[in-house]
Amino acid sequence: MATRTSIIIVDASVPTGSRPSWFDHEMQQFQKDFIKSTGGCLSLINNLKVQESTPNANTVDLLSGQAYIEITKNSTLYKVRLDNLATVVLNISANVSGNPRIDKIVARIDVATEPDVNAANIGLLEVVEGTPAGSPTAPATPANAIELATVSVLNGQTVFANSDITDTRSIVSIDSALLTDLTKSDLGLGNVQDTLSKFDATANPAVTDDSGDGYSIGSIWVNVTGGASFICVDSTVGSAIWKETTIIPTQQLVTVGETIDGTTTPQAVHISDGTGTRTQGSFYKSDSDDLTNRANRFEGFLKGNKTATDTDILYLNGVVDGFTGLTVGEDYFVSTTAGGISTTETGLKVGIAISATEILIDKKTGFSDRVQGGSSSSLSIASTQALTDGFLFGALLTHQSNTSVVVTVFSDSSATPTTQLAKIRRDNTLIYNHNFCIPVKKGNYYSTNAAASGTYTGIIYWQPTP
Numbered sequence: 001m002a003t004r005t006s007i008i009i010v011d012a013s014v015p016t017g018s019r020p021s022w023f024d025h026e027m028q029q030f031q032k033d034f035i036k037s038t039g040g041c042l043s044l045i046n047n048l049k050v051q052e053s054t055p056n057a058n059t060v061d062l063l064s065g066q067a068y069i070e071i072t073k074n075s076t077l078y079k080v081r082l083d084n085l086a087t088v089v090l091n092i093s094a095n096v097s098g099n100p101r102i103d104k105i106v107a108r109i110d111v112a113t114e115p116d117v118n119a120a121n122i123g124l125l126e127v128v129e130g131t132p133a134g135s136p137t138a139p140a141t142p143a144n145a146i147e148l149a150t151v152s153v154l155n156g157q158t159v160f161a162n163s164d165i166t167d168t169r170s171i172v173s174i175d176s177a178l179l180t181d182l183t184k185s186d187l188g189l190g191n192v193q194d195t196l197s198k199f200d201a202t203a204n205p206a207v208t209d210d211s212g213d214g215y216s217i218g219s220i221w222v223n224v225t226g227g228a229s230f231i232c233v234d235s236t237v238g239s240a241i242w243k244e245t246t247i248i249p250t251q252q253l254v255t256v257g258e259t260i261d262g263t264t265t266p267q268a269v270h271i272s273d274g275t276g277t278r279t280q281g282s283f284y285k286s287d288s289d290d291l292t293n294r295a296n297r298f299e300g301f302l303k304g305n306k307t308a309t310d311t312d313i314l315y316l317n318g319v320v321d322g323f324t325g326l327t328v329g330e331d332y333f334v335s336t337t338a339g340g341i342s343t344t345e346t347g348l349k350v351g352i353a354i355s356a357t358e359i360l361i362d363k364k365t366g367f368s369d370r371v372q373g374g375s376s377s378s379l380s381i382a383s384t385q386a387l388t389d390g391f392l393f394g395a396l397l398t399h400q401s402n403t404s405v406v407v408t409v410f411s412d413s414s415a416t417p418t419t420q421l422a423k424i425r426r427d428n429t430l431i432y433n434h435n436f437c438i439p440v441k442k443g444n445y446y447s448t449n450a451a452a453s454g455t456y457t458g459i460i461y462w463q464p465t466p
Contacts (some may be wrong), residue, residue: 038070039079039146041170048169050105050149055294056159060151062088062125064103068172071144073111080109082123090381095153097132103153104128104138108145115367127151146170162292195219205230210240232454250318254302256310257282260339262303266322267339268350269314270297283314285339288346298334298348298363326353350426363464379407379450381456383416386440390464394448395435396426396457404453407460409436411446 008127043046047065054061062082071078084107095101110122121331130139132155141147150166157164184190196213197220198205205221209232215221219232220240234241257279258265267285274280275294280430283302287295300316316455326332332341334348341350396405409422440446448460 040070040170041146041347042066042068042172043167044171046440048107048148049167049197050090050131050151050165052160052162052165053089058094058158058159059089059091060149060160060165062106063091067107067146069107069146071109071111071145076089082107082109082380084123084125086122088125090125092127092151092153095132095155095157098155099132099134100152100154101130101132102136102137102138102157103130103151104141104147106141106145106147107147108142111144145407154417166336186326193218198222204228205232205242205392207240209242210237211235212237215240240460248381250315250316252316253311254314255282256302256306256312257284257308259307260285260302261303261305261321262301262310262312262339264322265324265340266303266315266320268298268300268334268341269302269339270295270299273384275382282308283312286334286348287336287338288334288348289336290338294340296334296346296348298350299360301359316360317362319358320351321358323353323359324359326356326359328353328355332359377447379460381446381448381460383445383447384462385445386442386462386464388464389442389464391442392440392446392460392462393437393439394422394424394458394460395428396424405450405458406452407436407448407450407458409438409446411438411440411444413444415445416448417445 008011032285036284040066044085046063048067049063049065051061051063053059062084064086066084067082069080069082071080077234077366089103092103104127106126108123108124108126113122115122127147128142130136130153138150147168151160152164152166152372184192187338193216195218196215199220199222201221201223202225204223204226209215209221215242216235219233220228223229228244228246230242231245233243251307251457254271257272260269260283269283270286272280272282272286274277274296276292278284278293283299284293284295288300290296296423301320302313302314303320303322304312305308305310327343330353331345332339332343332350332353333346334350335342335346349363351359351363354360392409392411394407394409396407404426406418406423406425410417410419411421412419424434424436425433426434438446446462450458
């Protein structure tokens with residue numbers, strides 16, 4: 001049997017004359033076995049990077065680093081390693097041609113020169129001068145070389161900066177054929193689970209998007225149409241469970257409906273449904289006892305100084321700063337002063353004070369909408385879309401002896417809901433249900449219609465679920 005091994009570690013006790021020797025072509029074969037590309041740098045951070053000299057001059061600096069360069073010598077292909085041990089300053093020759101030119105910075109192996117004992121005389125770092133032209137191009141890369149950068153040289157230019165230098169380095173690559181049989185365990189990733197995810201869905205995941213389709217616990221699903229993301233917590237076939245992980249935005253650009261100055265103290269605001277003279281979709285100051293304009297709602301805070309039709313940033317979640325004199329740990333509510341907040345409970349909670357100047361918005365436990373009736377239309381609510389799952393509560397409280405009051409409640413997925421879910425009524429001779437409570441799904445719409453022959457009092461609340 002005739003065999004020969006490659007590089008091995010020899011014990012220091014083995015006499016020099018008894019140690020194995022290796023031929024150059026054997027070392028070169030080792031490099032060629034692993035290096036696929038025709039050459040390149042070992043990294044692209046600062047390895048053999050070309051940059052401006054300090055101070056700027058008619059030179060550029062080539063930093064230290066290592067590269068492999070493919071060369072041909074005596075009809076034999078080699079992969080040669082070049083080590084630049086210190087920064088080299090390269091001169092850019094004057095250009096007085098009348099036209100710009102592009103020079104190329106290269107690392108080259110001089111195959112015509114026999115290497116000295118340290119092989120320190122054949123690795124060259126050079127400037128290849130380009131040809132001036134109205135629209136110049138970079139010169140060709142010489143044989144047995146790799147390019148590192150190009151330098152734009154204007155007519156008469158004598159000082160060069162980084163803006164004149166274009167980095168053209170490439171990184172040396174390993175032969176991909178050597179990687180085809182690698183396993184996760186080979187890379188120390190044996191405990192990492194293969195997880196199928198879907199990042200281009202146009203609908204939310206269903207219970208049938210399960211392990212039978214390749215999904216597993218931890219799989220991610222992104223609905224690019226609906227702007228929602230989910231994670232799989234149970235991949236059982238036919239009953240997969242996906243939990244929504246969509247991040248709730250903390251800010252949103254909105255249109256202001258009136259003059260609001262939140263520069264001194266952030267102002268509590270709500271979005272109008274068009275009740276009264278207000279513009280539907282615009283934001284106005286919240287006011288817990290302004291039932292006429294349905295201002296007894298809360299969406300978030302505005303901090304700018306804006307007038308009607310201006311846009312401002314609505315802070316609708318998270319921490320809002322800019323307040324003064326808050327009591328840490330106290331719940332705060334929309335007050336009876338337009339835009340203001342206080343610790344007096346009004347059913348319209350805005351959040352909790354986490355410092356003397358900061359509110360953590362928390363609308364989960366407060367009613368976000370309240371309508372109180374006093375005439376034939378006061379309990380009529382225009383079609384409103386539910387931004388969360390929730391409940392619509394209503395009750396008729398009192399009525400005059402000659403009054404007949406009927407309130408009908410509608411809710412479904414249509415922008416103008418027509419599905420009747422409840423009806424309450426009071427009059428002199430008949431006794432009907434005086435209250436209602438209906439669930440409303442996120443994204444659905446709800447509305448109410450009130451008809452009365454006199455004066456009455458009643459109330460309707462929208463309660464979002466946590």
